[in-house]
Amino acid sequence: MPQLRVELTSEDRVGVTPGEFGVVAIFINGSDEVAQFNVAQASHPSLVLEIEDAQGETVLLGAPDAPTERDSGPGEGVEPGGSVTLEYVGFLDRSQAPGRYRVRYVGRYEPLGGSREDPLASDWLDFELTALEVDFEVAEPLPVRRVDLEQTALRAFFSWWSNWWHNLLCFFRRLFGGEPCDGVFTRNVDEARTEVMADAPPGFEAWNGTYGWRARFRTVVDQSACRVTVTTKVRLVGSITDAQKTAWENAIEADWSNIFKLCCRCCCCKNGYTIVANIEFVTSGEDQVVNVGNTTTNMGNWGRNDTTAVSHEFGHMLGALDEYYTVDGTPWGMPFQTGAGIMNNPNEGPLARHYGLVDQAVEAALGTSCTTRPVSANC
Amino acid sequence: VTIHIQFEVTPTKGRPEELVGHAHFFNQGDAPVSFIPVQLESASLALEIVDREGHPVLLPPPPVPDPSATTVNLAPNESYLVDYPGFLPSWTQPGEYRVRAQLTGVAGPDPDTAAASDWIALIVTA
Numbered sequence: 001m002p003q004l005r006v007e008l009t010s011e012d013r014v015g016v017t018p019g020e021f022g023v024v025a026i027f028i029n030g031s032d033e034v035a036q037f038n039v040a041q042a043s044h045p046s047l048v049l050e051i052e053d054a055q056g057e058t059v060l061l062g063a064p065d066a067p068t069e070r071d072s073g074p075g076e077g078v079e080p081g082g083s084v085t086l087e088y089v090g091f092l093d094r095s096q097a098p099g100r101y102r103v104r105y106v107g108r109y110e111p112l113g114g115s116r117e118d119p120l121a122s123d124w125l126d127f128e129l130t131a132l133e134v135d136f137e138v139a140e141p142l143p144v145r146r147v148d149l150e151q152t153a154l155r156a157f158f159s160w161w162s163n164w165w166h167n168l169l170c171f172f173r174r175l176f177g178g179e180p181c182d183g184v185f186t187r188n189v190d191e192a193r194t195e196v197m198a199d200a201p202p203g204f205e206a207w208n209g210t211y212g213w214r215a216r217f218r219t220v221v222d223q224s225a226c227r228v229t230v231t232t233k234v235r236l237v238g239s240i241t242d243a244q245k246t247a248w249e250n251a252i253e254a255d256w257s258n259i260f261k262l263c264c265r266c267c268c269c270k271n272g273y274t275i276v277a278n279i280e281f282v283t284s285g286e287d288q289v290v291n292v293g294n295t296t297t298n299m300g301n302w303g304r305n306d307t308t309a310v311s312h313e314f315g316h317m318l319g320a321l322d323e324y325y326t327v328d329g330t331p332w333g334m335p336f337q338t339g340a341g342i343m344n345n346p347n348e349g350p351l352a353r354h355y356g357l358v359d360q361a362v363e364a365a366l367g368t369s370c371t372t373r374p375v376s377a378n379c
Numbered sequence: 380v381t382i383h384i385q386f387e388v389t390p391t392k393g394r395p396e397e398l399v400g401h402a403h404f405f406n407q408g409d410a411p412v413s414f415i416p417v418q419l420e421s422a423s424l425a426l427e428i429v430d431r432e433g434h435p436v437l438l439p440p441p442p443v444p445d446p447s448a449t450t451v452n453l454a455p456n457e458s459y460l461v462d463y464p465g466f467l468p469s470w471t472q473p474g475e476y477r478v479r480a481q482l483t484g485v486a487g488p489d490p491d492t493a494a495a496s497d498w499i500a501l502i503v504t505a
Contacts, residue, residue: 194437203415204444206424206483212437214470237396237465289396289469297421299439300468309442322440335443346443 002120003035004028004078004113006105013127013329018096021127022089023049025105027113029078038075038111039084045091048107052124054100056352056372059092075111098131100330102353108367116367124356126330181268185221185365189357190214190287193319199326201334207325213299215319216287219361226269228262230358231278232317233285238292244304245281251307252279252314255342255349262355262362263379264370272379273362275355275372279314288317312346319357320350381408382453386480386496394504395471400426400463402480402496406453413450417442418482419459422466425482427495431475438468467503476501 010023027042029035042048051059078084107113107120114120193215200207217232236245256277263272291301296309299316303309321327323343324335337344341351352372363370373379385403404419406412418424421441428436453459467476481495 195440197440200444206418207441207444209423210435210437211423211440213439213468286469289465291396291465293464295417295420296442297417298423298441300465301422312443313439316439322443324443334446336445336447344443 002107002114002118003031003033004037004120005030006107006113006120006122008103008105008122008125010125010127013125014331015128015130017131018092018129019090021092021129022087023103023125025086025088025122026083027078027086028083029080032080034077034079035113036075036110037078037084037113038071038073039086040070040073041075041111042107042113043086043088044071045088048105048112049088049091049103050106050369051092051101051103052353052371053097054353058369058371059096059101092129096129098129100126100128102126102356106369117364119364121360121364124353126328128330182224183221183268184223187219187221187361187365188217189219189319189361190216191319191357193316193321195321195327196329197322197325197327199331204325213316215317215357217318217358217361218287219358219365221273221362221365223268226271226273227276228273228358228362229276229278230256230318231280232314233280233282233287235282235284235286235289236292237289238304240292240304247305247307248302248310249279249281252311253277255311256314256318258375259349260352260355260372261375261379262359262370263373264362264366265368266366270379272373272375273370274375275358277314277318308346312342315343315350315354318354320354381406381410381412382482382494383407384480384482384494384496386478386499388478388499388501391500392502392504395467395469396465398465398467398501398503400466400478400480402461402463404453404459404461404480404482406455406457409455411452411454413452415444415448416451417444417448420461422463425461425480426463426466426478427481428467428476428478436467436471436476438466467501471503473503473505476503 004027007026008023027037053059102124104124105122108116112120191214192212194210194212196210198208217230220229222229258274258276261272261274289300292304293301295303296306296313299313302313320343323332323340325332332344335344340348341354342348343354355372359370359372383405385405386400388398388400390397402425423438423441430436477498477500479496479498
């Protein structure tokens with residue numbers, strides 16, 4: 001576990017233009033020993049910030065500056081209880097399309113606070129970009145379009161070139177028996193989640209408030225099956241029949257399984273790891289306690305005959321936040337919208353971003369970066 | 380305030396899952412009051428819990444409100460009874476807490492006129 005923890009915040013997360021969007025990272029040493037941290041190296045957004053669009057596609061940042069002497073030095077010591085604050089502004093290309101994105105800090109190397117096996121990572125921070133306002137008297141469409149095309153072509157080339165080298169490396173590794181692809185990697189997740197809900201309309205004001213819970217589950221990455229199994233153990237309190245339990249299990253596992261996969265940058269499972277959900281009812285050693293009642297009233301109280309809302313509540317157990325009204329500053333709109341996904345509309349299935357904590361756990365288990373994609377898509 | 384709330388917890392000492400809240404929402408006004416049942420039935424919406432220092436204890440989010448959900452009318456002098464089994468999250472640390480039932484929106488949008496029960500003292504054990 002890294003000595004430092006990192007929290008990412010941003011003052012303006014809605015309606016901000018790409019070139020002006022910025023985040024503040026606060027690194028806190030919660031241990032009782034001095035933590036080494038290279039501030040100069042961590043100041044390069046391209047080295048430490050990961051950004052994804054609403055489809056879970058990685059947004060590439062510009063190449064970092066050439067390393068300086070400070071970048072390669074030992075860095076600074078952060079005293080126990082001390083903190084370091086870094087601000088990243090203007091790291092997004094001004095041509096970045098409007099829409100919803102998310103960003104997080106990830107330090108996969110010791111100078112950046114973590115390691116490949118155990119990266120220092122913040123929670124994802126959602127934000128929404130607006131279109132850059134262009135002065136039409138000055139801007140000419142053709143050059144702007146050409147710049148976009150050049151950048152797109154450069155990104156495509158960079159991606160192809162990077163993949164080409166990666167595949168070549170994998171080929172040689174396999175040729176010399178370096179990567180047998182039969183590993184099983186397990187990761188337990190226990191993370192506090194909070195959300196602040198606002199802007200509930202008249203009649204629903206009671207929904208405005210701050211909520212908190214713990215996301216707890218275990219991920220098992222099985223390379224031989226190219227599968228990630230996400231298991232949550234639930235202890236039930238109250239009366240329920242076996243048939244009702246089975247109905248919960250079937251509904252939840254159908255909703256959350258075999259819809260998405262994790263495409264990870266490693267030599268095994270080139271077409272990704274299919275995500276399979278597994279809810280286990282136990283009598284001890286639980287991740288969550290669920291009280292059985294007549295109706296589902298929150299993550300810890302489920303209606304015995306409900307097979308819809310419980311699947312939304314399972315999403316909270318995996319760390320997903322609500323996506324209706326305004327949550328943590330992101331305006332999602334009214335609940336039960338068509339196409340808005342299970343955290344807005346419990347009648348629908350999950351979206352890629354709802355597996356964010358699963359993605360993080362698998363990345364930590366494999367020591368590489370992963371992207372959540374539909375099972376039918378190519379990695 | 381048209382809704383009077385009587386609230387108790389049994390027992391008042393025990394592990395989180397052993398504590399059960401019982402709320403009695405009584406319409407003491409002279410007009411019916413309309414509400415969505417889950418607003419009273421979800422501990423996340425109807426209960427307020429603080430620790431010994433007065434810091435709020437956060438509960439998991441309430442269910443997604445269905446805009447087409449049927450509302451319930453509580454006629455004058457009628458009561459609505461709700462039990463909250465295991466309303467405290469399982470990860471609640473042992474210690475002293477206070478809890479009360481409260482309503483916003485139904486009793487009036489102004490927080491000062493929102494209905495609330497008396498505080499009940501609790502001891503959570505490991």
